[in-house]
Amino acid sequence: GAVVSQHPSWVICKSGTSVKIECRSLDFQATTMFWYRQFPKQSLMLMATSNEGSKATYEQGVEKDKFLINHASLTLSTLTVTSAHPEDSSFYICSALTGTTHTDTQYFGPGTRLTVL
Amino acid sequence: AQSVTQLGSHVSVSEGALVLLRCNYSSSVPPYLFWYVQYPNQGLQLLLKYTSAATLVKGINGFEAEFKKSETSFHLTKPSAHMSDAAEYFCAVSLGGGADGLTFGKGTHLIIQP
Numbered sequence: 031g032a033v034v035s036q037h038p039s040w041v042i043c044k045s046g047t048s049v050k051i052e053c054r055s056l057d058f059q060a061t062t063m064f065w066y067r068q069f070p071k072q073s074l075m076l077m078a079t080s081n082e083g084s085k086a087t088y089e090q091g092v093e094k095d096k097f098l099i100n101h102a103s104l105t106l107s108t109l110t111v112t113s114a115h116p117e118d119s120s121f122y123i124c125s126a127l128t129g130t131t132h133t134d135t136q137y138f139g140p141g142t143r144l145t146v147l
Numbered sequence: 148a149q150s151v152t153q154l155g156s157h158v159s160v161s162e163g164a165l166v167l168l169r170c171n172y173s174s175s176v177p178p179y180l181f182w183y184v185q186y187p188n189q190g191l192q193l194l195l196k197y198t199s200a201a202t203l204v205k206g207i208n209g210f211e212a213e214f215k216k217s218e219t220s221f222h223l224t225k226p227s228a229h230m231s232d233a234a235e236y237f238c239a240v241s242l243g244g245g246a247d248g249l250t251f252g253k254g255t256h257l258i259i260q261p
Contacts, residue, residue, distance in 0.1 A: 034190060064248050071156070073237065074191075076248035089248070123190070127246060134246040138183070138191035 033057055034126050036139035043114055044147055051109045051142045053124030059104035060126035064136065065097075068121040080107045114146045149174040149240045153252035161260045166225040168255050170212075170238030173219065180221040181239040181249065182212055191237065197221060208232070233259045 033056040043049050053063055061082045066074040078099050079087040086099035096118075098110040107126075111118050121143050125136040154169040172178055179198055183191040195206025202214045212223045221238060235256050239249040 062246070066248075066251075071253075073151075073251040073253040074249075076250070079248055125191075134243075135193060135196070136249065137193075140188065140190040 032128060032135070032137045034124065034137045034139040036122075036124055036142050038142060039140065040143040040145075042145045042147065045115050046113055048110055048112045049114055049144060051111075051122055051124075051144075053107045053109070053126070053139055055105045055126040055128075055137070058126070058128050060107075060128060061104060062127040063101060063107040064125045064127070065099060065107075065109050066123045066125070068123060068141070070121075074123060111144065114144070116146045119144055119146045149178060149242060149250050151238050151240050151250055151252035153236075153238050153255050155255055156253065157256045157258060159258040159260060160228050162230055163227050166210075166223070166228045166232065166257065168223040168236050168238075168257065170221045170223065170252060171219050172221060172238075172240045174240060174242065176242055179241045179243070180212075180214060181241070182206065182210070182221075182223050183237045183239060184208075185235040185237065185254075187234075194223070194236075228257075228259050230259050230261065233257055 035054045037052045063080040065077045068074045077092045080099045080101040082101045088094045101107040121141050123141040125138045150173045152171045181196050182194040185191045195204045197204050197214045205211045210225045235254050237254045238252040
């Protein structure tokens with residue numbers, strides 16, 4: 031149980047185009063999902079917290095107009111990279127939260143590799 | 148604010164030997180601490196979690212970690228390494244029990260020598 035999927039697993043796009051990445055909790059409902067970004071040989075950096083039915087909360091330094099997050103249902107959050115540029119190339123990972131307080135556990139998706147040409 | 152430092156980007160041990168992966172944290176309040184493992188082409192999997200209930204935490208696959216407040220450490224150990232343990236290991240800290248976003252270390256790549 032507690033499986034999180036991401037689609038696509040990898041995507042290549044041209045500079046200036048927009049790319050949508052989906053994060054789904056397959057066998058549980060998640061009111062909160064998180065989006066992380068991982069550069070090569072570096073740690074995961076939290077980008078934003080996605081709450082179902084409300085606006086996402088972005089970390090300092092993350093452009094909310096470039097990285098649009100929508101959490102329209104309890105099993106789906108989407109990250110859209112708008113007007114992508116080569117510097118947006120990265121590995122994007124989502125996680126979905128289940129549990130309450132001390133039992134809270136984040137389950138991670140396998141990640142999406144974005145390459146912007 | 149909180150931070151995590153993992154000492155050693157790569158650790159190599161022989162099969163059957165002790166595994167020790169180091170993690171030190173910085174936090175202004177009592178933290179929740181996590182170890183995750185990432186196998187190639189897979190998502191992060193939770194190994195274990197410290198929630199202040201017990202300083203020695205046992206996880207899956209024979210791993211355990213000990214919370215030492217005086218040393219601000221949460222090192223991960225396994226008595227006997229197995230080839231299947233080869234993976235990337237991440238230490239992470241949270242102030243909200245995991246209900247908020249995690250702050251990760253840079254990761255340690257564990258190599259198992261036959």
